[in-house]
Amino acid sequence: MLDIFTESNTAQWVSGYDQDKIERGVLRQYKQHWLQYVGAIRALGFNQEKERFTDVRVREALTLAFDLKWMNDVLFYGVYEMPGSYFHGTYLAATGLPSAAEIGLLEPYRQQLPERVFTTTPFAASNHAALKGRDALIEARRLLVRSGWNISDGALRNAAGAPFKVKFLVSDAEAQAMLLPYQKRLRRLGISSEIRLLEVAQYVNLLRKGDYDAVFGSLAFSLPPAAEVRAYLHSSSQGIYNFARLESPVVDALSDRVMNAGSRESLTAATRALDRVLFWQFYFVPARVVEPARRMMWNKFGQPSTVAPYVSGFPATWWWDEEKAQRVEQVLRRSTSSLSDLDDRSEQGGKSSSNRSDTTGLDFYAGEDSLETR
Numbered sequence: 347m348l349d350i351f352t353e354s355n356t357a358q359w360v361s362g363y364d365q366d367k368i369e370r371g372v373l374r375q376y377k378q379h380w381l382q383y384v385g386a387i388r389a390l391g392f393n394q395e396k397e398r399f400t401d402v403r404v405r406e407a408l409t410l411a412f413d414l415k416w417m418n419d420v421l422f423y424g425v426y427e428m429p430g431s432y433f434h435g436t437y438l439a440a441t442g443l444p445s446a447a448e449i450g451l452l453e454p455y456r457q458q459l460p461e462r463v464f465t466t467t468p469f470a471a472s473n474h475a476a477l478k479g480r481d482a483l484i485e486a487r488r489l490l491v492r493s494g495w496n497i498s499d500g501a502l503r504n505a506a507g508a509p510f511k512v513k514f515l516v517s518d519a520e521a522q523a524m525l526l527p528y529q530k531r532l533r534r535l536g537i538s539s540e541i542r543l544l545e546v547a548q549y550v551n552l553l554r555k556g557d558y559d560a561v562f563g564s565l566a567f568s569l570p571p572a573a574e575v576r577a578y579l580h581s582s583s584q585g586i587y588n589f590a591r592l593e594s595p596v597v598d599a600l601s602d603r604v605m606n607a608g609s610r611e612s613l614t615a616a617t618r619a620l621d622r623v624l625f626w627q628f629y630f631v632p633a634r635v636v637e638p639a640r641r642m643m644w645n646k647f648g649q650p651s652t653v654a655p656y657v658s659g660f661p662a663t664w665w666w667d668e669e670k671a672q673r674v675e676q677v678l679r680r681s682t683s684s685l686s687d688l689d690d691r692s693e694q695g696g697k698s699s700s701n702r703s704d705t706t707g708l709d710f711y712a713g714e715d716s717l718e719t720r
Contacts, residue, residue, distance in 0.1 A: 350643040356425040359640055372677045374645045377638040380658050384436050386429060386565040386632040388521070391590030393559055394629070398510065402460065403493040405628035407486035408512075408560075410477060411531045412631045417524055425640075429632035430469050432565060432621050438614060440468055440621035447615035448622070451603060455596045460626050468625040487535055502536030512539040515558040517549040524562075524633060553586040563589035566636050569656065570613060575601050579624075590629050597623060646671040 353359045359375070367373035392399040392408065399405060418426050431439030444452065444464060452463060466472055477485055495502050495510055502510040512532065516522045522543050529539050544552070552558055563586075565578055577583050579601050581593040600620040607613035624630065639658075648667040653659055 349646060350641055353640045353642050356422040359425055359642075360423040363642060367677070370677070372645055372674050374643050376641045376643060378641055378658060378660060379638040380654065381436060381569045381656050382658075383566045383636050384433055384438075384569050385567045385636055386432060386434070386630070386634065387636045388562050388632075388634040389565045390560055390631040390633055391563055391592075391629065393556060393561075393591050394593060395556055395591045396559055398504075399559070401493045402627055403489040404495070406474075407489040407493075407535070408532075409628045409631050410474075410482040410486040410489075411535060412528055412633075413479070413482070413531060414631070414633060415478065417527060417633075421523055421527075427635055427637060428470065429635050432624050432632065433567065433571075433617055434632075434635040436569060438569075438571075438617035438621070440618040440625070441471075442467055444619065444622065445615065447611070448619040451600065451615060451619045452622070455599070458596055459623065463622050463626045466626075468622050472625075483531065483534055490535065497536045500536070501538065510537045511559075512537060513559045514539060514541045515549060515552055515561045516541060516543050517546055519543075521562045550586060553589065556591055561589050562633070563587070565630065565632070570607075571604055571617065573605075575604050579620075592629055594627070594629075597627075597629075644674045646674055 353362075355362070363375070364373060368375060390412065392405055394400060415428065418424055418428065427434070433439045440448075443466075449464065452459065456464070469475060490496075490502065490510075494504055497503075498507070504510070514525050516525065522541060525541050529541060532539050553561065563578075567574055574587070577585070577587040579588070579592055579597050581595075581598050597620070600616060600623060603616035604613065604620060607616055641660075646667060647664045647670070649664045650659065654663070
């Protein structure tokens, strides 16, 4: 019997274990947090080499159509945390309005940035994030019209009459499951789309060629951020890690600031400024943040009251607790005994039922014989 199991299936985590044992403290659900990596483990990136995605209004419309809250509640039982930053859950995340230090980094690029970067709180506290369901689609349609896309002959088309189409590449079933409801919402905007589920070799080959419109990728950063910042975001990165094919002078400059920060203060200002730019430019839709490991375990272990924030303390700092282990064994022994008794009663009941059935059958046939005799 396993003592500890890392549960990645959200359905199992919510309803797949004995609730009575969990409530009695014998079976433990434990989320193990550590900040080795932060950010978005899964984000949808729009290929910036495709002309239709270079307009920020189009990218914002596509972001509004992605109903992450519904997907999390319906597909994943509400288990996942909603993204609150590209540096989710850390001191590097942008909050409120920009500080003086952040404005100092952003000011040279004011003409290249939306005014909202300077005047509006990003992420969950923004008016943008408050739009849900039908309201989000209405705003998305308004943005598409302003960017030159209108409904004609049942499809969204530009001034030249070309339809708006999106080709998604995926390599796993979860990504496909997230895109199917998104596909339906895009259809309501007049956008046709194709989801291609590929084996890994073909998937990577098409990523390298840039033969896609949108794709899921990782924006998980180490803490503090390191070389992955340039790999994901910098125009000098031509590999598959820059899956949005991003080439932005502003993002390049802020990424360099993050990489070259010489103090915690300068690092914080640089990441928060970058966080704001990434949010309001809508290059990505953060879909899942880096989350704690979800572990199911028999409650047989002790652990320090202070948990290490940046590394996993398991199993190096945990210990075997004999008293807890004996309690678990007693509960399991009683459960096993109860199941054995139930099996015995079921077996005895089955034999009695079988005997009664045989007797009834004999009586019936005896009755038939007696009728024929008569």
